[in-house]
Amino acid sequence: MILVTGGLGFIGSHVARALLDLGESCLLTRHSAAPRDVPAGAAAERLDMTDRDAFLALGDRYAVTGIVHLASTPLRGTDVVAEMRANTAGLLNAFEAARAWGVRRVCVASTIGVYAGVRGTPLREDAPLPPGVAHPIPAFKRSAEALASAIAGHADFEAVCLRIGAIWGPRGRAESPFFAIPGLVNAAVRGEPYPGKAYAGDGIDALYAPDCGRAIALLQTAETLHHAVYNVGSGLVTTNAEVAAAIEKAVPDAPIELTAGRSPDGPDEDYRLDVTRLRADTGFAPAHDLDGAVAGYVAWLRGRAEGSPRR
Template structure:
């Protein structure tokens, strides 16, 4: 059995679907619990669920004692912008240490901890490989938190012998994406729904205009995370999980326009200027070679699948 923290989330549900093909699962959740019938439909198998505030060491230890999983996938994170900097740092570090220490005390040898493409922010001259030195400065909370978590988790594993795996996940989109935190989710929702929720808009960052985005369809992301976690042993501990290409703002705009003919999209979002930093994406050679992973969705196919799903669901 595998415990997935953040198991009710966007990437959590899709990762559960991949792992459920061979393993029994217990999905950890904090506030939102999906109905059993919905979970079975989404995951493709019956799963156990447990209320789990990963910032609480007693809750993590209790869940491990009750369900006795053989490994853990740690995906849970606080909502973006939900906490002030000091509290966000404390929650992230406490949650990570609770998971690692509770797993070790329970005799669990393998833990996968989700990291992010954001650790590469501020670097020039990609594609970015896993052995690239990372800057100390961070341009976002996600970058800062994930770099700190990687350092602490790797040090913990070195001292304890824990089998640790760290997938660095790119900008992920697709079915069940509820936060609409990235441009592809917002632009696709705008095309299908005709409007975005209050307070949300579609804009491009300078990097997106002059470079591009490392976009990964959630099903591809989940396949890679599941393969990394399920492997009996790995040659490395850190793996890039992305689309393997840099998608420009105009390529994304064109993919959405093609998937939703006649959609009213702001023309100011169309950008056909020169791309000065088009290599700012992750090299996925390591995960490709070791796990025979290749993205099944390019941006055109991925957006089309996402659009088809949105047309049949309320989210």
């Protein structure tokens, strides 16, 4: 059984579905409110990841063989110290549980944001990371990667860090401050113009959420991994112009308005992740092209609006 902390959240729900599709049983945790929307074949528990005793007690009720640690306290409040403390406690509790339960592998969520300041693309896992981080999220993720490396060197389990790129799709936020894709699709389904300014030439390494979930599931279940850090992305740049073209196929009457060219405040080039390691060790390739992903997300959003069951 694979424990997925945050397994009922955005990325976690897609990881759970992918693990179930691979024939794995899952234990999914959620911090706030009672677990709901639990997929068939999975168990769910409410868990405060900072509560060491509650975390370890899961092992008394479930035979956990692997851990995907996605849960986090959002680092966007005023008390950054408290949030760092909570996230570090949750990470260390996951590692302690792995040791106590005899887990084979712990996958830890990191972010493309750790590459801030790295020049050149594609971004490789072995690229030297510049000192200093301005934003607390990549700052914590860098520290989490360092802790994972140090602890795994003195433990009987693997600790694998996942540098996750721009993820979009079902169960995700309707808008993102980092890229326009989710906002463009949601606005089109509402029949409204995109509320911000999206430049046609701007792009990003974007991965559809179900594909992200499958990539992480494959990393968790692979018989052998040869690295401790993996990029999780498409390996390609998707531009806003390409997204708009896909939306026009799925929502022909969508009022899409893009600004020509590239953002004057954006980077000189669109960064993408090098996913050579991911492909070599898991055989992963995205199952959805852009047209299919946009059409799938549009159908999910419309189904949610109509109150129909959704996968």
